[in-house]
Amino acid sequence: MKMLKLAGALLVSASLTAPLAAKELKFGHVGAPGSLFAASAEHFAEVANAKLPDGWSVAVFGSSQLGKDKELLQKLKLGTVDFALPSSVMSSVAPEFGLFEMPYLVKDREHMKRIEAEIVWPQIAPAAEAQGYKVLALWENGFRNITNNVRPITTPADLDGVKLRTPNGEWRVKMFQSYGANPTPMAFSEVFVALQTGVIDGQENPLAQIASAKFQEVQTYLSMTGHVYTPAYVTVSANHFGKLPEAVQAALTEAARESQSFVYETAAQMDVDLLEQLKAGGMEVNEADKQAFIEASASIYAAFAEEVEGGQEMVDAAIALGAGS
Template sequence: MKMLKLAGALLVSASLVAPAAAKELKFGHVGAPGSLFAVSAEHFAEVANANLPDGWSVAVFGSSQLGKDREMLQKLKLGTIDFALPSTVMSSVAPEFGLFEMPYLVKDRAHMQRIEQEIVWPQLVPAAEEEGYGILALWENGFRNVTNNVKPINTPADLEGVKLRTPNGEWRVNMFRSYGANPTPMAFSEVFVALQTGVIDGQENPLAQIASAKFHEVQDYLSMTGHVYTPAYVTVSANHFGKLPEEVQAALKDAAQETQSFVYETAAQMDIDLLDQLKAGGMQVNEPDKQAFIDASAPIYEAFAEQVDGGKEMVDTAISLGAGS
């Protein structure tokens, strides 16, 4: 009997220290095939799969197959998916992420990398961790532009009354409301049909999302407002990710970080190629008066400074890091 008890104890002890079983890790995102999200996640999976231990792999599921952004954030915590690539929606996780909702804050990708080092890792990533999320790397959604079926948008006044889809983030809604538009938060997967049926007049997204989602098929005008630059965050559950074997965690972190340079190079080329493609697809493209939009954006900055702890300091730091860009 004593021997049986000892054997049982040893089995229990072994089970407590046994390594996690190898498995397929699911990476979900909302991007359509060919989008920046899609090619970024696929590159990450390729790099990770070349370096993960035997039996471990990353599989990518785009086009909201694993859910909309908010749903995927919940699934991360439940452990039913392993990675997500949220963007704007992160401001609903922690208010500090609203920094990237401030219009015309980020000048270019070099500026963004300085903001990443000085603000994102020291301040935003810990704020996400407090809500149960880990961030492995910053990728990109991109510089956002307005499309619609009413008229070219040259100044904020041209947005008066335009029914414009926005992501589910309060700052984007407030920004376009202050410009005079009628902002309508909506999941990305629902936008094409809403544009096609006239439920909304327009939307705002980076060129990579506009082209891959084929919005040019249901939109007449593209106005290169460049009003907001949105990062994308390679996001995991802090709890579940921390339970993976250390060598698996290290391989995934390295692959996510290594993918950033690929993302930025790809995004910069897409900005050039896709603009030509959208023009060829029949969209009428115009360059708005950006200073008019900048002037109209002051109330958004004031509200962020008042409502978010440390908001003014973050904005001031980010602006100072733009010198030379």
């Protein structure tokens, strides 16, 4: 009997210390084929698969196949999905991510790199980890613009009464309410049908999301507001990722961070190419009065400073890092 107990104990001990068996790691995202998310995740998988030890691989599942953003975040914690690429929804995970909901905060990608180094890694990434998530790298969703079927949007007053889809995040809702719109949070995968059926009048997204989701087929006006720049976060479960072999963790982290240059270059080119594509597709494009939007945004900055601990300091630091951009 003692020998059986000893053998059982040894088996349990071995199972606790044995390295995880090699497997396919699932990367879920909400982007459609041809989107920046799709290009980014597929490039990462290619880089990661070249670095990973034998038997390990990354497989990408786009178009919300594995779930919408909030579902993907839940599945990370359950361990049924290994990577997700959330963007605006992260402000619902930790309030510090609301920094990137502040309108006209990020000037360009060089400015974003400085914010990443000075603010994201020291302050915002640890806030995600406190909630059970680990951010491996910063990629991009992009500069957001408004499409709708009511009128061209030149100033905030033009948004009066417009039913506008937003991501699930309190700051985007507050921002568009302050501009006079009627914001409606909705999962990205539901937006096309909602636009097509008139449930909503419009939405706001980077050009890469607008074009790949074919919103030009159900929207008349594209207004180049550039009101918010949204990073995308290569996100894993802190718990499950930490259980992977160290060589696997290192390969995945390196691949995620190395992919940022590809993401930024691809995003910049898409901004040029897709604008022409959307014009050719029949959308009426207009430039917005960005100064009018900036002046209308003071209340959002004030609310963020008041409601988020250290919010004013983060905003001040981010703005200061924009000098010279």
